[in-house]
Amino acid sequence: MHPQHWMSVASPGLYCRPADLYIDPMEPVAQAVVTHGHADHARSGHQHVYATHQTLAIMTTRYGEEMAQHTSGVDYAQSVTLGEPDDPVVMTLYPAGHILGSAQVLLEYRGARLVISGDYKRRADPTCPPFEIVPCDVFITEATFGLPVFTHPPIEHEVDKLINSLQVFPHRCHLVGSYALGKCQRVILALRQAGYTKPIYLHGALIRLCQLYQQQGIELGELIAVNDVEDKATLAGEIVIAPPSALADRWSRALPDVRTVNASGWMQIRARARQKQVELPMIISDHCDWPELIQTIEEVNPSEVWVTHGREDALVYQATQMGYKAKALSLLGYEDEQETG
Amino acid sequence: MEAFSELLEQLYFTSSNNAKAALIIDYLKRTPDPDRGWAIAAMAGTLRFDFFKRNTVKQLMLERIDPVLFNLSYDYVGEMSETVAHLWPGQTDAPSQGLPSLGELVEQFSTAGRQQVKPLLAEYLDQMSAAQRWSLIKLGTRGLRIGVSARSMKQILARYGQTQVEEIEALWHGVSAPYTELLAWLEGRADKPDISEEVTFHPVMLSHPLDEKTLTAIEPAEWQIEHKYDGIRVQLVSTANGKALFSRTGDDISQSFPDLLEDIHEHCVLDGELLIMHGTQVDTFNQLQQRLNKKKPAKKLIDSLPAGLMVYDILADAEQSLTALPLAARREHLQRFIENSASDRLHLSAVWPANSAEQLRERYNQASDDTAVEGLMLKRTDSHYVPGRPKGLWYKWKREPKLVDAVIMYAQRGHGKRSSFYSDFTFGAWQDDTLLPIGKAYSGFTDEELKKLDNWVRRNTVGRFGPVREVAKALVIEVAFDAVHPSTRHKSGIALRFPRFHRIRWDKPANEADTLETVKSLMET
Numbered sequence: 001m002h003p004q005h006w007m008s009v010a011s012p013g014l015y016c017r018p019a020d021l022y023i024d025p026m027e028p029v030a031q032a033v034v035t036h037g038h039a040d041h042a043r044s045g046h047q048h049v050y051a052t053h054q055t056l057a058i059m060t061t062r063y064g065e066e067m068a069q070h071t072s073g074v075d076y077a078q079s080v081t082l083g084e085p086d087d088p089v090v091m092t093l094y095p096a097g098h099i100l101g102s103a104q105v106l107l108e109y110r111g112a113r114l115v116i117s118g119d120y121k122r123r124a125d126p127t128c129p130p131f132e133i134v135p136c137d138v139f140i141t142e143a144t145f146g147l148p149v150f151t152h153p154p155i156e157h158e159v160d161k162l163i164n165s166l167q168v169f170p171h172r173c174h175l176v177g178s179y180a181l182g183k184c185q186r187v188i189l190a191l192r193q194a195g196y197t198k199p200i201y202l203h204g205a206l207i208r209l210c211q212l213y214q215q216q217g218i219e220l221g222e223l224i225a226v227n228d229v230e231d232k233a234t235l236a237g238e239i240v241i242a243p244p245s246a247l248a249d250r251w252s253r254a255l256p257d258v259r260t261v262n263a264s265g266w267m268q269i270r271a272r273a274r275q276k277q278v279e280l281p282m283i284i285s286d287h288c289d290w291p292e293l294i295q296t297i298e299e300v301n302p303s304e305v306w307v308t309h310g311r312e313d314a315l316v317y318q319a320t321q322m323g324y325k326a327k328a329l330s331l332l333g334y335e336d337e338q339e340t341g
Numbered sequence: 342m343e344a345f346s347e348l349l350e351q352l353y354f355t356s357s358n359n360a361k362a363a364l365i366i367d368y369l370k371r372t373p374d375p376d377r378g379w380a381i382a383a384m385a386g387t388l389r390f391d392f393f394k395r396n397t398v399k400q401l402m403l404e405r406i407d408p409v410l411f412n413l414s415y416d417y418v419g420e421m422s423e424t425v426a427h428l429w430p431g432q433t434d435a436p437s438q439g440l441p442s443l444g445e446l447v448e449q450f451s452t453a454g455r456q457q458v459k460p461l462l463a464e465y466l467d468q469m470s471a472a473q474r475w476s477l478i479k480l481g482t483r484g485l486r487i488g489v490s491a492r493s494m495k496q497i498l499a500r501y502g503q504t505q506v507e508e509i510e511a512l513w514h515g516v517s518a519p520y521t522e523l524l525a526w527l528e529g530r531a532d533k534p535d536i537s538e539e540v541t542f543h544p545v546m547l548s549h550p551l552d553e554k555t556l557t558a559i560e561p562a563e564w565q566i567e568h569k570y571d572g573i574r575v576q577l578v579s580t581a582n583g584k585a586l587f588s589r590t591g592d593d594i595s596q597s598f599p600d601l602l603e604d605i606h607e608h609c610v611l612d613g614e615l616l617i618m619h620g621t622q623v624d625t626f627n628q629l630q631q632r633l634n635k636k637k638p639a640k641k642l643i644d645s646l647p648a649g650l651m652v653y654d655i656l657a658d659a660e661q662s663l664t665a666l667p668l669a670a671r672r673e674h675l676q677r678f679i680e681n682s683a684s685d686r687l688h689l690s691a692v693w694p695a696n697s698a699e700q701l702r703e704r705y706n707q708a709s710d711d712t713a714v715e716g717l718m719l720k721r722t723d724s725h726y727v728p729g730r731p732k733g734l735w736y737k738w739k740r741e742p743k744l745v746d747a748v749i750m751y752a753q754r755g756h757g758k759r760s761s762f763y764s765d766f767t768f769g770a771w772q773d774d775t776l777l778p779i780g781k782a783y784s785g786f787t788d789e790e791l792k793k794l795d796n797w798v799r800r801n802t803v804g805r806f807g808p809v810r811e812v813a814k815a816l817v818i819e820v821a822f823d824a825v826h827p828s829t830r831h832k833s834g835i836a837l838r839f840p841r842f843h844r845i846r847w848d849k850p851a852n853e854a855d856t857l858e859t860v861k862s863l864m865e866t
Contacts (some may be wrong), residue, residue, distance in 0.1 A: 148406065149414045149427035268427065269418055270353060270475075271760035279354050313805075314413045321407070 001110040003138045009329055014116065014140075014308075018109055019082035019089035021050075023116050031082075033091065034059070035118030036102035037181055050074055052093060054101025054216060058181065061212050076103065076129070083109075096120040097131035098286050099182030100213060106134050115300070116140045121285065122292040123155070126189050127182070127218055131296070139302035140329065143310030144287040145265055152265060152289040158282040159190045162261060165280055166237065173235045173255045177244035177262040177278070180206050182286050184241055185213045187263050188220045190284075191239070199224045201235060203242035203251070232256060248277065265289070294318060342440040344372060345380050346476035352487040361489060362497045369501055369524075376443040378519025383480050384487065385494040387518055392450035392481030393458050398425055401463050405430055416808035419760035422478035426471045440468065444519070450481065492729070502527025510728055514541035514591060540583045542576060542591040543610055543656055543664075544728035548718065548735035555736065561695040565668055565722050566704060568691070568714040569737055570651050571626045572616040573633070577650060579605050586615075597635050601648040604684035610656035611678075613690065616713075618649030621688065623713035626838065627826045652679060653690040653718070656726055664726035671726065693717075709740035712865045715823065716740040742821035743863050744843055746854045748776055749816045751809050752798040755783065762791055763798040763810065768818060770833070770857040776814055777833040777857055785821065785842030794845070817846040817854050825864040833857055835864070 008015050012025035022029045028045035035041055035051075037058030042051075044063035049056070053073040060067055074080060074093050083089040087110075093103035098119040105116040113136040120131050120142065145152075166174060178184045184206050191200065199222040202210060207225055214220055226232075226240055236256045246252060247260055262278040265285030273281040288296060297305055297319055305319045305326040312328035319326035348368045355361050365384075369377050382388045402425050403411060411428065418424040441449065446465075453461055462481070466474050479485045489497075495513060499506040504527065515536025516523045525531035574589040584602050586595045595602060598615070617624035617632070628646055632638060655675040656664050663671050672692075679689045693708075695701040708714045716739040724734040747768035755764035765783045769776035786794065797816060804811035821843035828836035835857075 147414050147417055148410050149418055149424060151427070269760065270423055271419065273354065275760075277356055279356070281354070311413070311417065314410055317409050317413075 001112055003107075003109075003112055003114040006109055007107075007114060007138075014329070016089060016107055016109075018084070018087060019091070019107070021082060021089070021091070023105060024118070033093075033105055035096065035105060035116065036098055037062070038099070038119070038179075041118070044068065048072070050080060050091070052076065052101040052103050055103070056101075057212060057216070058101060058209070061208050074103075094132045094134050095129040097122065097125055097128055099125075100127045100185070100216060100218070102128060104132070104134060106136065112137050114138045114140070115302075117142060117296075119144070119287060120296075121288050122296065123152070125186060125286075127185055127213065133296075133299045136300065136302050138304045138306060139297065139300045140306045140308060141293065141297065141315070142287065143293065143307050143312050143315040145285065145289050146293060146307070146311040146313075146315035148290045148314070150265065150268060150289045151291060152268070152285050153283055155186070155190045155284055156194065158263070158284050159187070159194050161280060161282060162191070162239070163194055163196060165259065165261075166239070169259055170237045172237070172257045172259040174239050174261055174280075175247060175252055175255060175258045176239060176241045176282070177247045177260070177264070177276075178241050179264075179286075180243050181209050183263055183284065185210060185218065185220060186286070187241065187282075187284065188223070189218070192219075192221050196239075197221065198238065201226050201229065201238055201240040203240070203246055205243050205246070206241060226255075244276070294322070297322065297324065342443055342446060342473065342477070343438060344368065345376070345383075345443050345480075346473045348380070349476045349479070349485070349487055350472050352489060356488075358493060361493075362500060365489070365494075365497050366501050374444075374521050374524065375447075375519035378521055378524060379443045379447050381494060381498070381520055382518030383483070383485055384489045385491040386483065386485070387491070388483050389518070390451065391483055392446070393462050395421055395482050395484075397459060397462065398422075398478055398482065401459060401466070402428060412807060416754060417761060419754055419756045422475050422482070422484060425466075425478055426475035429466050429471075429474055431467055440465070440473070446477075446480075447519075498523070498527060502529075507728075510544055512536060514543070515539040538580060538582050540578050540580050540585050542578065542585075542587040542593075544591075545574065545576060545589050545612060546654075546726050546728060546735060547589075547730040548720075548737045549730065549732070551719065551736040551738040556738075557698075559698075559701070559719070561697060561701045563722060564695075565672065565720045566693045566695055566701070567653060567718045567720070568693070568708050568711070569716045569718045569739065570614040570616060570623065570690075571713060571715045572614040572629055572651070575613060575615040575650070576656075577602070577605065577609070577611040577613070579607060579609050581608065594633075597632060597638060598648045599638075600643050601650060601686050604686060606683065607678070608657070608659050609678065611650065611652050611675075611687070612654035612656060613650045613652035616649050616651055617646045618651075618686075618688070619647065623649075623651075625713070625826070626824075627836075647686075649686050649688060651688050651690045654726065667723045667725060668720055669722040672722075705738060705740075712824075714740075740823075742823060742843070743825070744819055744821055745770065745860050745863070746817050746846065746849065747779060747820050748814050748851045748854045749812055749818060750776055750778055750814060751811055752794075753809050759791070762795045764791055764795070766794075766818070768820060769814075770855050770860050771852075772833075772857045778831065779833045779835060779857070779860060780820065780822070780837040780840040782818075782820060782840045782842055786845065790842075790845060815851050817849040817851055818842055819844040819846055825860060827864070833860075835861060 006017050012022050012027040012029050014023040020031055022032045024035055024041040025032050030047045032046040033050040037055050042059050044067040046068045048070040049068040050072045056071050056073050076093055076095055079090050079092045081088045081090055090108040092106040096102040096104045096118050107114045115134050115136040122131055178187050201224050232254045233256050260278050261280040263282040263284040266272045267281030268283045305324045306329045307315045308329045316326045316328050351364050352361055406428055415424045495509040496506050499509050516534050522534045526533050576587045578585050585593050586598055588594050617628045632646055655671055658674050679687055693704045695704050705717050708717050719736040721734050747770055749766050750769045751767040752763040753765040755762050767778050767781050769778045801813040802810045803813050820840050822837040822840040824838040826836050
């Protein structure tokens with residue numbers, strides 16, 4: 001049966017009726033599958049949450065043990081049967097390559113296959129397994145960077161900009177704005193891979209999640225909480241990572257001669273960087289850029305593409321030009337252009 | 342070109358003026374003539390010609406990308422040069438080496454024939470990185486906005502040459518790109534350029550808006566009080582070498598107003614308001630607009646809408662500069678000058694003395710009743726003519742704006758600093774059950790309000806027409822504007838002068854907004 005007859009957009013989010021299952025719901029619901037741990041997808045208060053073990057660990061770190069009444073940790077490629085036993089929906093999670101624990105959701109019902117990509121990217125990311133192509137009838141893709149102006153440069157190139165800047169401004173504290181989950185750890189790893197071995201200093205909001213990554217076996221090198229540094233003047237010439245919201249905050253005023261850096265896919269648009277008073281923009285994204293979105297649609301090769309949060313118009317148009325049936329799903333509530341880029 | 346592109350990139354992301362100045366001075370030190378002079382011109386906005394038209398850039402781009410995707414991208418990015426920089430096929434990262442110098446680029450584009458510009462531009466865009474493409478398009482269309490104004494460029498040059506900014510100001514309009522003489526003088530390698538006989542623009546003196554606090558502190562007898570006319574501020578310059586009419590920003594608009602310049606024969610620099618005048622009768626701003634930007638105005642237009650100058654200051658009389666005299670003394674010169682002038686297009690701006698605060702307020706009320714007038718100008722009688730916007734010398738006291746409650750109908754994204762925010766709004770008034778658009782506003786709200794408006798637009802979109810979003814007819818704004826005029830261009834039959842946000846009425850139901858009839862009743866006849 002065509003997914004349009006059993007999937008719908010309800011106010012909490014995308015809903016699969018025969019499984020009574022919401023995907024990344026914004027409000028507490030009976031049954032939810034959570035694709036990944038970013039706050040605009042993973043909320044607390046559901047009765048029953050399905051997610052990868054890592055995503056559940058992230059949610060517990062963020063919301064505490066009480067984040068849901070029941071949880072079911074699911075391995076990648078492991079199937080779960082939901083709904084009526086004689087008319088089941090089979091759900092399987094596959095890697096999405098977005099952040100630690102991120103998953104695509106495959107739903108199979110009455111012979112039709114639907115894949116919800118969640119947020120995803122195609123670049124190599126040492127913190128999670130790569131995005132897997134899952135053949136399906138309907139592919140729901142995100143479109144955060146769904147315009148042809150977005151082509152993300154290699155992360156090595158962007159990290160080099162930071163390392164060069166440290167050489168040009170050896171007395172300035174380089175304050176790097178970076179989303180607490182995923183981006184922060186990826187930036188740290190890329191710095192390590194570029195041979196940066198000095199301690200990296202962290203804003204308090206990033207510490208627990210970095211510890212979680214380390215517990216998951218991801219080596220981040222020496223990390224020090226800024227709060228534990230007694231003489232802030234010693235942070236001159238060092239790298240401090242903080243959530244983007246803290247860049248212009250009072251918190252940062254204690255740091256010596258700050259050079260404001262921001263790691264985000266949005267940094268590609270100059271005016272965006274300047275609006276945030278960023279002096280050194282680093283274009284680093286955990287989402288697909290435009291060529292990768294197109295490549296993914298081609299490789300998945302579904303008969304229909306549904307496009308969610310982001311710049312749907314252009315991707316719907318492009319998919320149609322490529323010969324796919326395509327439409328925009330207007331899901332409310334996902335951060336439109338915020339910190340997760 | 343590589344060094345220039347790098348400089349722009351650094352300047353763009355540098356917010357401190359001091360750091361910007363340091364970057365530019367460093368660039369001037371290590372860059373040869375004429376490249377650095379062209380860079381100064383590009384940044385200060387004194388390049389005389391476009392290398393290529395924005396439309397040429399767009400055409401080239403559209404040969405390389407689907408137009409729908411181009412429009413969506415442009416709408417999102419909010420700026421042509423950056424959109425093209427990113428969309429242009431080819432490499433994006435590595436800065437290209439071996440590009441021509443800035444001087445060579447100026448030379449090539451200024452001598453290229455009509456047919457050669459396109460292939461030349463395409464060839465360079467192919468070779469460049471995204472950042473370099475951005476610089477070239479900005480440079481070539483004279484759209485550089487990197488937070489360095491002409492004024493700050495003069496200050497930077499003064500700092501570079503260890504001289505006073507006034508020295509640079511005085512020379513500025515008499516020298517031109519690539520500024521080799523000026524730079525040679527600043528570096529102590531040559532004499533100061535001589536510009537005494539040039540027909541040049543002299544930077545104007547500007548006023549501050551009058552606030553309540555200043556108003557109560559004012560001693561009216563120490564001030565020259567004049568009407569603030571509703572025209573455009575101009576400077577008329579006439580020397581032995583020629584004559585010209587300049588806008589307040591220094592653009593030469595002589596071609597549009599030959600009738601005004603015709604009878605001027607004296608050597609002088611006059612400061613005044615350009616108006617349409619039938620004898621001593623002042624016509625509306627609306628009429629003046631018909632004559633603006635006409636490179637070759639038809640005789641019929643000139644005859645039906647004759648230009649006049651309401652003169653309020655004189656900067657030079659014969660060969661003598663008067664800027665160091667107090668206003669009262671300049672006024673005497675001006676009076677004599679107008680009396681002796683052969684031109685009947687020059688009118689002396691009348692003064693309306695007041696001896697008390699009450700009388701001053703009375704003058705203000707009278708001025709507000711006169712439709713050719715926007716309010717009062719208050720100038721200290723002892724003020725010297727100081728270019729720029731010095732504090733405490735000149736004030737404008739504009740009449741209270743008119744207000745109506747209108748409903749937001751459409752929204753469009755802004756540009757530059759407001760890139761990707763919905764910041765341009767079309768609003769309407771009711772005619773029976775229908776809303777008719779009456780104007781557009783892009784200002785008057787705070788950054789915080791802008792974010793809220795942007796968010797509201799995204800949540801209340803009911804239709805899309807290219808870059809324009811139609812929104813639910815639910816949000817009322819109090820619009821302030823200076824006047825209502827009849828207009829055949831709009832379905833509503835009216836046009837507002839300088840509409841802006843006064844207040845956002847989040848609380849007010851849309852059906853309680855004003856009717857078109859109410860708005861029309863504010864029209865002055």
